[in-house]
Amino acid sequence: MAGTAVYGTVRTVVWEDGGGDPASYPIKQPGTHEVLHAGHNPLQFRARYNILNKSTFQLATGCFNRPPLVNVRGALLKALVLKQLHNLNETRQPLELVDLPTPVPDDREVLVRVSVCGVCHTEIDEIEGRTPPPRFPIVPGHQVVGRVERLGKTAAVHRIGDRVGIAWIYSACGACRFCRGGQDNLCDSFRATGRDAHGGYAEYVAVPEAFTYRIPDVFTDAEAAPLLCAGAIGYRSLRLAGIRDGDTLGLTGFGASGHLVLKTAQRLYPRSKVFVFSRTEGERAFARELGAAWTGVPEDDAPEKMRSIIDTTPAWTPVVHALRNLEKGGRLVVNAIRKEETDKEALLSLDYPRDLWMEKEIKSVANITRKDVQEFLALAASVPIRSEVREYPLEDANQALCELKERKIRGAKVLRIGRDR
Numbered sequence: 001m002a003g004t005a006v007y008g009t010v011r012t013v014v015w016e017d018g019g020g021d022p023a024s025y026p027i028k029q030p031g032t033h034e035v036l037h038a039g040h041n042p043l044q045f046r047a048r049y050n051i052l053n054k055s056t057f058q059l060a061t062g063c064f065n066r067p068p069l070v071n072v073r074g075a076l077l078k079a080l081v082l083k084q085l086h087n088l089n090e091t092r093q094p095l096e097l098v099d100l101p102t103p104v105p106d107d108r109e110v111l112v113r114v115s116v117c118g119v120c121h122t123e124i125d126e127i128e129g130r131t132p133p134p135r136f137p138i139v140p141g142h143q144v145v146g147r148v149e150r151l152g153k154t155a156a157v158h159r160i161g162d163r164v165g166i167a168w169i170y171s172a173c174g175a176c177r178f179c180r181g182g183q184d185n186l187c188d189s190f191r192a193t194g195r196d197a198h199g200g201y202a203e204y205v206a207v208p209e210a211f212t213y214r215i216p217d218v219f220t221d222a223e224a225a226p227l228l229c230a231g232a233i234g235y236r237s238l239r240l241a242g243i244r245d246g247d248t249l250g251l252t253g254f255g256a257s258g259h260l261v262l263k264t265a266q267r268l269y270p271r272s273k274v275f276v277f278s279r280t281e282g283e284r285a286f287a288r289e290l291g292a293a294w295t296g297v298p299e300d301d302a303p304e305k306m307r308s309i310i311d312t313t314p315a316w317t318p319v320v321h322a323l324r325n326l327e328k329g330g331r332l333v334v335n336a337i338r339k340e341e342t343d344k345e346a347l348l349s350l351d352y353p354r355d356l357w358m359e360k361e362i363k364s365v366a367n368i369t370r371k372d373v374q375e376f377l378a379l380a381a382s383v384p385i386r387s388e389v390r391e392y393p394l395e396d397a398n399q400a401l402c403e404l405k406e407r408k409i410r411g412a413k414v415l416r417i418g419r420d421r
Helices: 121-127 221-228 230-241 256-268 281-289 317-324 344-349 352-356 370-382 394-405
Strands: 008-011 024-027 031-038 044-051 057-064 076-082 095-101 109-119 144-151 163-166 169-171 204-208 212-214 249-252 274-277 294-296 306-311 326-334 361-364 389-393 412-416
Touching (some): 109 163, 163 221, 212 370, 221 230, 221 412, 230 256, 249 256, 256 281, 317 352
Parallel strands (some): 249 306, 389 412
Antiparallel strands (some): 044 057, 076 095, 109 144, 109 412, 144 163, 163 212
């Protein structure tokens, strides 16, 4: 190439095992160029690059026999990452904004260009170590809405440009008795989006196509995002509560999931009264605005005993008081990935004859299934059940998380990353 003006340079792919052909490839003009990157035999990666200008490169398509870590100058995305555990009472900046290589979808995966991602209390549990990621750094976020940007070699459900959602369940084995029985949420190989695999606090995310969901046209991207977790897990909680139309339902905590459970209960059980317990007057006023029959603080005695109560708080004190508000044979459903330790001693105040006897039950909610997400999206679209949302730019995710920790909530919080298209 001596004597030829070089327009730009595409550098090699770096493989997970350290292999790769350390070379540079001169490009003389803009356009699409194909380069064969050779690593340890038989590793190969044939990539096509869109050369936009002298400093900007985009990975256009690629075909490879195992996923590489793509390291192409210019083919980067903005993302917020968690590099270590933090106590949000001590730091207000747990996530760091960085540039990461844009992922390349494996054969059965799709690459999604992210528009929005909901903010969930589970992210706080990850940050503070109650359900820690297995490795760092990790991109959090599991209420993702975006457009399919690229298809893996055998991905066949979606087309480029389809609007899809990604939920907490990133993958499961598909073969165990739980998966075969529709309980993929209990699979030993369950992997969570934003904890076990990179999530949606980023411009792009790659995900198994089988764990994506078409978003109904009736919702904007921001309205749809909370439905994928807060809504779907609330829907599962409501089913596990086992109530019938006319039974009284209690909700302890009234954040993103609570407000969607109230709306869903009003649709499915129109004759049932819903009582809401919350520590903040803002949340109680919001609940009354949405049609709650009564509101109070968790320590209050409700006007009548309830058939079921769904607890969505991170604390233990509401659990104890909820048991006291159940009728005989009633059920408390604890909708939380983890509980905090700060008030765990409240459990010592449990009184068996008063709080648990007479066949009262406690049932936990573990993750969500794909069926939960599919059914709830269909139900929400038919009503429609819309999320009350407040949007934040991606760069303000730390602020949104701290406000969630401090119970500064009205509905759901959503990060705006790209535009609705």
